Amino acid sequence: MHTPGMIALELQGTLEFNRTLVLVLDLCGTFAFAVSGATAGVRQRLDLFGVLVLSFAASTFGGISRDVLIGATPxxxxxxxxxxxxxxxxxxxxxYWSTLVERLRNPVRMLDAVGLAFFAVAGTQKALVFGLSPVMAALMGMLTGIGGGMARDILLAQVPAVLRADLYAVAALAGAVIVVTGNMLEAPVLVSAGIGGLVCFGLRMSALRWGWQLPMARGPQPPDGGGKR
Amino acid sequence: MHTPGMIALELQGTLEFNRTLVLVLDLCGTFAFAVSGATAGVRQRLDLFGVLVLSFAASTFGGISRDVLIGATPxxxxxxxxxxxxxxxxxxxxxYWSTLVERLRNPVRMLDAVGLAFFAVAGTQKALVFGLSPVMAALMGMLTGIGGGMARDILLAQVPAVLRADLYAVAALAGAVIVVTGNMLEAPVLVSAGIGGLVCFGLRMSALRWGWQLPMARGPQPPDGGGKR
Amino acid sequence: MHTPGMIALELQGTLEFNRTLVLVLDLCGTFAFAVSGATAGVRQRLDLFGVLVLSFAASTFGGISRDVLIGATPxxxxxxxxxxxxxxxxxxxxxYWSTLVERLRNPVRMLDAVGLAFFAVAGTQKALVFGLSPVMAALMGMLTGIGGGMARDILLAQVPAVLRADLYAVAALAGAVIVVTGNMLEAPVLVSAGIGGLVCFGLRMSALRWGWQLPMARGPQPPDGGGKR
Incomplete structure (x- = not known):
C-alpha cells in the first residue's frame, strides 16, 4: 500500500513525466500538421506568408482550442x-520544396494521419492531467486531433475533410479512448500513449488503403446535389 | 423591506433556481439545435461521424463560445x-430517420426557432448570473442563440443563414432583452424567461410565415452578383 | 539610476498611460474594421442585422481572440x-450610405489598412502589458490585426484575404515588431506605437499601390485550378 508521502512523490513524478511526454508529442504533431496545412496552402497558391499563417493555424489550432476550453491560457x-x-x-x-512534397505518394494524407495520432494522444493526456473526466478527456483528445485540420479546411473555405473522410475522427477517438482506458487501469503512460497512437495511425491508414467507411446518410437528394446548396 | 439575511437566502434560492432553469433550457436547446445541425449534415451527405460532429458543434457552439467569453471554463x-x-x-x-425528418414541413427551420428561443433565454440568464451588465448580457444571449447555427453553416462552408435570414438575430435579441428587462424589474425568472422565449419563437416563426424582413442594403451590384465574389 | 520607488511610480504611470493608449487605439481600429466588415456585408447583400453582426464580428474578433488567448475574459x-x-x-x-462609401476609391482596402495598423499596435501593446514574451507579443499583435478581417471573410465563406494579399500580415507583423523593439529599448510608448502604426499602414498601402508581393508557391497545378478543389 502507498503512504500519502509516496503518493505525492509518485504523482509529482507522473506529472513531470506527463508534461515531457505532452511536449514531445505536441511538437511532433505540430510538425506533421504544419506540413499538411502548408501543403494545402501551396495547392491553393497562397503567398509565402499565407502558407506560413496556414501552417501555424493548422498545426496549433487543435491544441489552442483544447487549451482555451480547459482554461489553460495562454x-x-x-x-x-x-x-x-x-x-x-x-x-x-x-x-520551397512543394514539388518534391507533392511527388511523394499522398504526402498530405499520411502526414495528416501522423499528426492525428500524435495530437489525439497528447490532447487526451493533457486533458487528463488537467482533471477532466474520462469521457470528456477522450472527446478533448479527439477535438485536439481534428481541430487543426478543421481550421485548415475552414480557412480555405472548404467543408472540413473530417466530416466526410473515412474513419478520420473515429481513428482519433479510438486512440483517445485507449489512452483514457490505460489511465483508468493505471497502465504506464508511455505504453497506453504508444498503443493509442499506433491504433489511431493504423486505423486511419487502413481506412485510406482499404476504403473503410462509416455509413453515409441516405439523404433525399441525389449525390450530385450534395456539394452546394 | 428585506433584511440582509433574507436577501442572502433569497439570492441563494434564486441562484439555485437559475442554475436549474439554465440547465433545463440548455438541454432542450441542445436537442433542437443538434437535430437542426445533423439534418443539415445529412443533406450534405456527410458520413455518420461527420453528422454527429456537426450535431455536437451546432448544438453546443453557442454555449461554448458564451462560456469561453465569460471565462466559465471548461x-x-x-x-x-x-x-x-x-x-x-x-x-x-x-x-437514421432522415427521410422522415425531411418529410415534415420545414423541420430544420422550426427546430432552429425552438433552439434559438431556448438558447437566447438561457444564454442571457447565465450571463446575468455571471454578473455581466444588462446590455452585454442581452448581446451574449443573442450570441448564444445564433452561435450554434453559425458554426453549423461555417462548417458546411456556407454564409451563415443568420446574416441573411428574416428577423433571425432580431428574434434572439428580442427574447434576450425581455429576460434582461424582467431581471431589472425583479420579475420572477420563470415568467420573464417564458415570455422572452415565446416572443423569440413567435417572432421567428412569424417572420418565416409572413416573410417579415429587415431592410436589405441597396448595394451597387445586381442581386445575382451577390452569391459569390 | 532609478531607485525601486521611482521605478514603481514610473511603472504605474506607464501602465496607466498604456491602458489609455490601448483603449484609444482599440476604438479607432474598431471603427475602421467595422466599416470594412459592414461594407463587405453590404456587397453580399446581407440584411441590416446581418450587416451589423458582420460589422461587430469584423471589428472585435481580433481583439476578442487576443483577450481569450491571453486569458483576459470577459x-x-x-x-x-x-x-x-x-x-x-x-x-x-x-x-445607409453604402453607395457613397462604395464610390470612394477602394474604401474597404484603405480602411482595412487603417484598422490593421491600429489593431497590430494596440494588440502588441496589450500583450506586452499582460507580460507575454516579445516574440509572442508581436505574434499576438499580428493576430489582433488580421483576426477581424479573417472573421469577416470566413463569415462570408471566402478564403481570408490575408492568406493571399500583398504584404497584409507582413505589414501587421512589421508594426508589431517595432512596438516590441521600442519596448525593449525602453523608448516612449507613444513614439514606438506611432512609428509602428505608420510603418504598418505605409507598408500595406505601398503594397497595394505598387503591387508588392511575397513570393507565391509554384504549385504543381495550373493557376486556374487553384480556386476550388
Whole structure:
C-alpha cells in the first residue's frame, strides 16, 4: 500500500513525466500538421506568408482550442517558442520544396494521419492531467486531433475533410479512448500513449488503403446535389 | 423591506433556481439545435461521424463560445455528459430517420426557432448570473442563440443563414432583452424567461410565415452578383 | 539610476498611460474594421442585422481572440459598451450610405489598412502589458490585426484575404515588431506605437499601390485550378 508521502512523490513524478511526454508529442504533431496545412496552402497558391499563417493555424489550432476550453491560457503554442519555430520550419520546407512534397505518394494524407495520432494522444493526456473526466478527456483528445485540420479546411473555405473522410475522427477517438482506458487501469503512460497512437495511425491508414467507411446518410437528394446548396 | 439575511437566502434560492432553469433550457436547446445541425449534415451527405460532429458543434457552439467569453471554463458542454448524450441522441435520430425528418414541413427551420428561443433565454440568464451588465448580457444571449447555427453553416462552408435570414438575430435579441428587462424589474425568472422565449419563437416563426424582413442594403451590384465574389 | 520607488511610480504611470493608449487605439481600429466588415456585408447583400453582426464580428474578433488567448475574459469588447456603440455606428453608416462609401476609391482596402495598423499596435501593446514574451507579443499583435478581417471573410465563406494579399500580415507583423523593439529599448510608448502604426499602414498601402508581393508557391497545378478543389 502507498503512504500519502509516496503518493505525492509518485504523482509529482507522473506529472513531470506527463508534461515531457505532452511536449514531445505536441511538437511532433505540430510538425506533421504544419506540413499538411502548408501543403494545402501551396495547392491553393497562397503567398509565402499565407502558407506560413496556414501552417501555424493548422498545426496549433487543435491544441489552442483544447487549451482555451480547459482554461489553460495562454495556450502552450503562445508560451513556448518551439511550437512557432517548428511550424515555421515545416511551412518553409513545404513552400520551397512543394514539388518534391507533392511527388511523394499522398504526402498530405499520411502526414495528416501522423499528426492525428500524435495530437489525439497528447490532447487526451493533457486533458487528463488537467482533471477532466474520462469521457470528456477522450472527446478533448479527439477535438485536439481534428481541430487543426478543421481550421485548415475552414480557412480555405472548404467543408472540413473530417466530416466526410473515412474513419478520420473515429481513428482519433479510438486512440483517445485507449489512452483514457490505460489511465483508468493505471497502465504506464508511455505504453497506453504508444498503443493509442499506433491504433489511431493504423486505423486511419487502413481506412485510406482499404476504403473503410462509416455509413453515409441516405439523404433525399441525389449525390450530385450534395456539394452546394 | 428585506433584511440582509433574507436577501442572502433569497439570492441563494434564486441562484439555485437559475442554475436549474439554465440547465433545463440548455438541454432542450441542445436537442433542437443538434437535430437542426445533423439534418443539415445529412443533406450534405456527410458520413455518420461527420453528422454527429456537426450535431455536437451546432448544438453546443453557442454555449461554448458564451462560456469561453465569460471565462466559465471548461464550458458546461464539456463538464456535463448530458449535453453530449442529448446531442448524440438527436444526431442519431436525424441520421437514421432522415427521410422522415425531411418529410415534415420545414423541420430544420422550426427546430432552429425552438433552439434559438431556448438558447437566447438561457444564454442571457447565465450571463446575468455571471454578473455581466444588462446590455452585454442581452448581446451574449443573442450570441448564444445564433452561435450554434453559425458554426453549423461555417462548417458546411456556407454564409451563415443568420446574416441573411428574416428577423433571425432580431428574434434572439428580442427574447434576450425581455429576460434582461424582467431581471431589472425583479420579475420572477420563470415568467420573464417564458415570455422572452415565446416572443423569440413567435417572432421567428412569424417572420418565416409572413416573410417579415429587415431592410436589405441597396448595394451597387445586381442581386445575382451577390452569391459569390 | 532609478531607485525601486521611482521605478514603481514610473511603472504605474506607464501602465496607466498604456491602458489609455490601448483603449484609444482599440476604438479607432474598431471603427475602421467595422466599416470594412459592414461594407463587405453590404456587397453580399446581407440584411441590416446581418450587416451589423458582420460589422461587430469584423471589428472585435481580433481583439476578442487576443483577450481569450491571453486569458483576459470577459474580452474588452464585452466589458466596455463603447466598442459595441462604435461598431454599430460604423455599421449603420456603411449600411445607409453604402453607395457613397462604395464610390470612394477602394474604401474597404484603405480602411482595412487603417484598422490593421491600429489593431497590430494596440494588440502588441496589450500583450506586452499582460507580460507575454516579445516574440509572442508581436505574434499576438499580428493576430489582433488580421483576426477581424479573417472573421469577416470566413463569415462570408471566402478564403481570408490575408492568406493571399500583398504584404497584409507582413505589414501587421512589421508594426508589431517595432512596438516590441521600442519596448525593449525602453523608448516612449507613444513614439514606438506611432512609428509602428505608420510603418504598418505605409507598408500595406505601398503594397497595394505598387503591387508588392511575397513570393507565391509554384504549385504543381495550373493557376486556374487553384480556386476550388
Amino acid at each position: 495556450p502552450a503554442a503562445f508560451q513556448d517558442w518551439r511550437y512557432l519555430a517548428v511550424a515555421m520550419a515545416a511551412g518553409m520546407i513545404a513552400f | 464550458p458546461a458542454a464539456f463538464q456535463d455528459w448530458r449535453y453530449l448524450a442529448v446531442a448524440m441522441a438527436a444526431g442519431m435520430i436525424a441520421f | 474580452p474588452a469588447a464585452f466589458q466596455d459598451w463603447r466598442y459595441l456603440a462604435v461598431a454599430m455606428a460604423a455599421g449603420m453608416i456603411a449600411f
